[in-house]
Amino acid sequence: xxxxxxxxxxxxxxxxxxxxxxxxxxxxxxxxxxxxxxxxxxxxxxxxxxxxxxxxxxxxxxxxxxxxxxxxxxxxxxxxxxxxxxxxxxxxxxxxxxxxxxxxxxxxxxxxxxxxxxxxxxxxxxxxxxxxxxxxxxxxxxxxxxxxxxxxxxxxxxxxxxxxxxxxxxxxxxxxxxxxxxxxxxxxxxxxxxxxxxxxxxxxxxxxxxxxxxxxxxxxxxxxxxxxxxxxxxxxxxxxxxxxxxxxxxxxxxxxxxxxxxxxxxxxxxxxxxxxxxxxxxxxxxxxxxxxxxxxxxxxxx
Numbered sequence: 670x671x672x673x674x675x676x677x678x679x680x681x682x683x684x685x686x687x688x689x690x691x692x693x694x695x696x697x698x699x700x701x702x703x704x705x706x707x708x709x710x711x712x713x714x715x716x717x718x719x720x721x722x723x724x725x726x727x728x729x730x731x732x733x734x735x736x737x738x739x740x741x742x743x744x745x746x747x748x749x750x751x752x753x754x755x756x757x758x759x760x761x762x763x764x765x766x767x768x769x770x771x772x773x774x775x776x777x778x779x780x781x782x783x784x785x786x787x788x789x790x791x792x793x794x795x796x797x798x799x800x801x802x803x804x805x806x807x808x809x810x811x812x813x814x815x816x817x818x819x820x821x822x823x824x825x826x827x828x829x830x831x832x833x834x835x836x837x838x839x840x841x842x843x844x845x846x847x848x849x850x851x852x853x854x855x856x857x858x859x860x861x862x863x864x865x866x867x868x869x870x871x872x873x874x875x876x877x878x879x880x881x882x883x884x885x886x887x888x889x890x891x892x893x894x895x896x897x898x899x900x901x902x903x904x905x906x907x908x909x910x911x912x913x914x915x916x917x918x919x920x921x922x923x924x925x926x927x928x929x930x931x932x933x934x935x936x937x938x939x940x941x942x943x944x945x946x947x948x949x950x951x952x953x954x955x956x957x958x959x960x961x962x963x964x965x966x967x968x969x970x971x
Contacts, residue, residue, distance in 0.1 A: 682954075697971065698728070698730075698908065703949045705964070709732065709960070711956060712957070713947065713948035713952075714922070714953055715733070715736065715738075715944060716732075716733065716865065716943065716944045717942075717944075718733070718942055719736065719939070719940070720938065720964050721859045721870050721940075722872060723936060724936045724937065725858040733863060734867040734870070735866075736943075737864070737865055738866075738867060738923070738925065739860075739861050740844070740862040740918060740920035741918030741919055741925055742925075743869060743916055743925050744844075744846050745811050745815065745918075746812070746927070747833070747835070747836050747841075747872065748832055749811070750875075750881050751827045751837075752804065752827055753810055753883075753890065754882055754885075755831075757882060757883055757886060761826070766801035766804070767804060767822060768809070769802050769807075770798065773821050773849055775854040776847060776848045776852060777852070777858060780872055782853065784821065788817070789816065791815070791817070794816055794818050799958075804823070804826075805929045806931055807819040808893070812896075813898050814899075815848075815899065817850040827943070829847055829849075830938055833845055836872065837870060839880070840875075841867075841869075841871045841872055841893065843864070843868050844863070844868040846864055848862065864943075866941040869925075869941045870927070877891070877914075877929045877937060877939065891914045893915045894915055900913075901954055902924065902926035902942060902957050902958050903915075903940055903961045904940065905962075907965055911931065911965070914931070922946050922948075923945050923947065924950065925942065926941075926957070928940060930943075932968070938964075940964055942957045942960060942961065945955060
């Protein structure tokens, strides 16, 4: 009888501890949501936040994740995925070289337009026009320094519609890759690449879990994303020991960052921060970076 009483008492204590732990976790999660919502409210613009824990999927936070945003340079991640996909299907070889040109067709009427070196983050590539450049090098420049010229060459190669179709296969239902960069006629008609925070979260999760392609291809994508040179948002306030595989995007009034955050203890999570209609771009950027730090502090406290 005493043995049964002891067992029952131990079970009650265990249940009590488990309940307390759940309460504490729920409390932290509520605090996180309130804190981030307050940070969003302090930004003069529209913001979406998607936090997804890869080690504990239920521990996630989604705010405004189905709002559509101009994709800006985040669309370069789908192009990278499509490049690896077509390479795995034998349609192209990433080690091959392609003639670098600066002449592209508008999706509106097929009229020609060229990229402006002053509007591109990669000015070195323009000295290579007329020569052949390896697809791997163009892909690396497209992602790490967000080269617009490299992007247009590559999106013309793999096809925008095929890229969008691949994103649908991955479960990203609303992202649209319509065209290359700086197609002014298309922009004037409202024909722009668009995305949602949910879709970028799905895409980043697919890369992180090796379902966006072959395992070795996904590992290569992660390695490229980790070499990102624009680090003003997600990594800004994180310790150097934290690795961030991410892609940013920005145009007037818009600043995005979507990535996979790898912690030294082996855990990882996805974070997507999208913004538009920013009245003060620099201030908005700084506040988005603080949201990233808030999420990091939450993860480290659990």
